[in-house]
Amino acid sequence: MKLTSRARFSTVCLHAGQDPDPSTGAIITPIYQTSTYVQDELGKHKGYEYARTQNPTRMALERNLAAIEGGKAGFAFASGMAAIGAIATLLKSGDHVVVSDNTYGGTFRLFDKVLTRYQLCFTYVDTSRLDEVERAITPATRMLFVETPTNPVMRLTDLRAAADLAHRRSVRLVVDNTFASPYIQRPIEFGADLVTHSTTKYLNGHSDSVGGIVVATRDDDIEWLKFVQNAEGAILGPFDSWLVLRGTKTLALRMQQHNANGLALAQFLSTHPKVKHVYYPWLPAHPQYELAQRQMRGFGGMLAFELGSLEAARRLLNSVRLHALAESLGGVETLISHPATMTHASVPPETRARIGITDGLVRISAGIEDIDDLKEDLARALDAV
Ligand SMILES: Cc1ncc(COP(=O)(O)O)c(C=O)c1O
Numbered sequence: 001m002k003l004t005s006r007a008r009f010s011t012v013c014l015h016a017g018q019d020p021d022p023s024t025g026a027i028i029t030p031i032y033q034t035s036t037y038v039q040d041e042l043g044k045h046k047g048y049e050y051a052r053t054q055n056p057t058r059m060a061l062e063r064n065l066a067a068i069e070g071g072k073a074g075f076a077f078a079s080g081m082a083a084i085g086a087i088a089t090l091l092k093s094g095d096h097v098v099v100s101d102n103t104y105g106g107t108f109r110l111f112d113k114v115l116t117r118y119q120l121c122f123t124y125v126d127t128s129r130l131d132e133v134e135r136a137i138t139p140a141t142r143m144l145f146v147e148t149p150t151n152p153v154m155r156l157t158d159l160r161a162a163a164d165l166a167h168r169r170s171v172r173l174v175v176d177n178t179f180a181s182p183y184i185q186r187p188i189e190f191g192a193d194l195v196t197h198s199t200t201k202y203l204n205g206h207s208d209s210v211g212g213i214v215v216a217t218r219d220d221d222i223e224w225l226k227f228v229q230n231a232e233g234a235i236l237g238p239f240d241s242w243l244v245l246r247g248t249k250t251l252a253l254r255m256q257q258h259n260a261n262g263l264a265l266a267q268f269l270s271t272h273p274k275v276k277h278v279y280y281p282w283l284p285a286h287p288q289y290e291l292a293q294r295q296m297r298g299f300g301g302m303l304a305f306e307l308g309s310l311e312a313a314r315r316l317l318n319s320v321r322l323h324a325l326a327e328s329l330g331g332v333e334t335l336i337s338h339p340a341t342m343t344h345a346s347v348p349p350e351t352r353a354r355i356g357i358t359d360g361l362v363r364i365s366a367g368i369e370d371i372d373d374l375k376e377d378l379a380r381a382l383d384a385v
Contacts, residue, residue, distance in 0.1 A: 009068075009183065010252035017063025018245070029060040031242045053230045057238040061245045062213070065203070068248060069177070069195050070188045071215035073222045075229045076236035076244075080178065080198025081106050083212030087143075087174055087194060089228045090221060093119035096140040100127040100157065102150035102355050104176065105346055127157040128288070130165055137169050147176045148185075152304040152339045152363040153356045154279045156288045159295055163191025172221075178202070181330070183255035185296045193217055199236075201330030202300070204247040205254050209240045254332065257368040259298030261334075264371045265364060266303045268378065274385050276360075277306040301366035302329060304339070310359035312385045313338055317362065319381035322373055329365035334374055337363050 003015055018029050032055055037048040048054045058076050066074035077083040084107055091097065099111065101124040111122045125132040127146050137144075144166045148157040159175065166173040174194045175187035181202035187195050197203055199211040216222045229235060236244075259282075266280035281292035282299035292299060307313050317325055323336035327343055337343060339357050347357065366374065 003067075012067050013064075013248050013251045016067030017060045017065075029057055029242065029245060031238045032056045033238050051238075052233050052235055055235070055238055055241070057245070058236055058241040061236070061241040061248075064245060064248055065197075065199075065213045066215050068182045068251070069215040070186050071195065071217050072219075073226070074213055074215045075225045076199070076241060077212040077214070077229070078234045078236055079210050080196070080200060080212035081110060082234035083196045083198075083214045084110060084176070085234070086225060086228050086232065087196060087214055088115055088120070089232075090172070090224060091115075091120055091142055094140060095142040096121045096123065096138055097143040097145055098122075098127075098133055098136045098141060098171075099124050099145045100147045100150060101125055102153065102155060103145070103147050104151060104178075105344060107145075107147075107176070109346070126155070127162065128155050130158065130161055133162065134165060137165075137171060141169065141171050143172050143174055145174045145176070147179070149179050149281065149299075149302065150355075151179060151302075151343070152279070152361065154281055154299075154302065154304065156281055156291050156295075158291055159185070159187050159190035159192065167191065172218075178330070179302055180296060180300060181251065181255055183252055184259070184298055184300050188215070188217055190295060194221060199244045199247075200328065202255065202258070203251065203330075204244045205251065205331060206243070206247055207328065207331035207333060209243040209247075211236045211240050211244055254368060255298070255300065258301035258366060261366040261368065261371050261374060262299055262301040262303055265366050265374060265378070266299075268375050269303070269305045272379075272382060274307065274312070274382050275305050276308050279304040301334075302363070303366065304361055304363045306358060307360040307362060307385060310340075313360050313362050315385045316381045319384040320377055321380075322369065322377040323364065323381075331365070332368045334367035334369055335365040337365075339363050 035051045039045040062074035062076050123136045125136045146157050163173045172193040175192045177195050178198045178201050195215045197213050269275045270278040280303040281288045323334050326335045340359050344357050
């Protein structure tokens with residue numbers, strides 16, 4: 001498939017990295033479910049030797065996602081956490097990392113419980129406050145690891161300002177772009193050096209695969225990540241690679257619907273008498289509305305709202321029918337969850353309180369159902385609160 005350098009986002013999503021299969025012309029990249037490749041003669045092969053190192057389905061997905069994020073190369077891993085683990089191998093003992101304080105719990109667990117055993121050190125700050133980031137940077141700092149928006153209170157970090165600050169201090173900017181998806185926000189355009197995703201979420205989009213990706217821009221990082229992907233071996237398998245490739249073909253369409261449904265639910269909830277507060281930066285009253293407009297294209301399907309007490313949250317969560325009570329996000333089906341007892345149960349209560357994760361907070365990952373059905377379901381459940 002020949003894409004021009006001007007190809008627009010949805011065209012890139014559909015076609016980048018994929019050519020019709022050379023042996024049959026199949027328009028969809030096949031699932032190359034093989035562990036090895038037969039060589040023509042000693043020392044002569046077709047570019048594929050062993051499937052941990054090279055797999056055509058995985059490599060098509062890696063090219064596809066690198067193009068979608070506007071990077072130079074992509075590396076697909078068995079999960080979002082394996083991708084973040086691979087990024088951490090760019091560090092050496094004694095190095096320091098500044099991290100968004102409200103980062104995903106699994107990322108915190110990897111940094112705090114595993115990597116600190118290897119003389120790496122981490123400082124957690126509110127990265128929406130660049131003065132705090134600047135104060136946290138030391139001569140040993142090698143990385144600024146940012147999640148924007150954060151989960152579940154949707155706090156934003158100014159990506160261009162963060163990249164400028166990081167680069168002034170010779171620090172790499174790494175952005176976990178899972179919550180936004182590249183349709184909504186492309187961190188490399190603002191100066192990020194590395195972008196990572198749990199492909200489990202919006203990129204795959206169908207709640208049927210676990211995976212991760214790292215998209216890199218610097219040649220030294222690309223060389224190292226390629227080496228580490230093979231050396232550690234936490235690769236994404238061919239079937240999951242194929243599922244995510246299928247997912248990215250509809251990324252633009254799905255995200256338009258997630259944007260519309262997320263906004264409509266946020267508007268509906270913000271006028272409901274039983275809802276005390278709505279976290280959704282695409283609402284003009286949100287304090288970071290202007291930043292959201294500047295660096296995002298819609299706010300997608302993630303929103304959270306405050307009902308005031310655990311009992312109120314429990315009544316709502318036990319009354320919804322169409323909203324599925326489940327962890328995870330970014331799929332076509334709408335999910336609803338209770339951060340304090342589900343995704344953020346392992347976060348100490350005082351940290352939860354500081355971030356705003358109260359017992360009355362409810363999170364929704366708006367899917368792509370008909371908005372009237374979602375609103376009816378919520379309205380009925382709110383009657384029970
Ligand atoms: C923002 C973010 N990053 C990374 C991960 C980890 O991804 P995975 O579950 O695919 O390992 C998650 C999972 O929920 C996440 O929400």
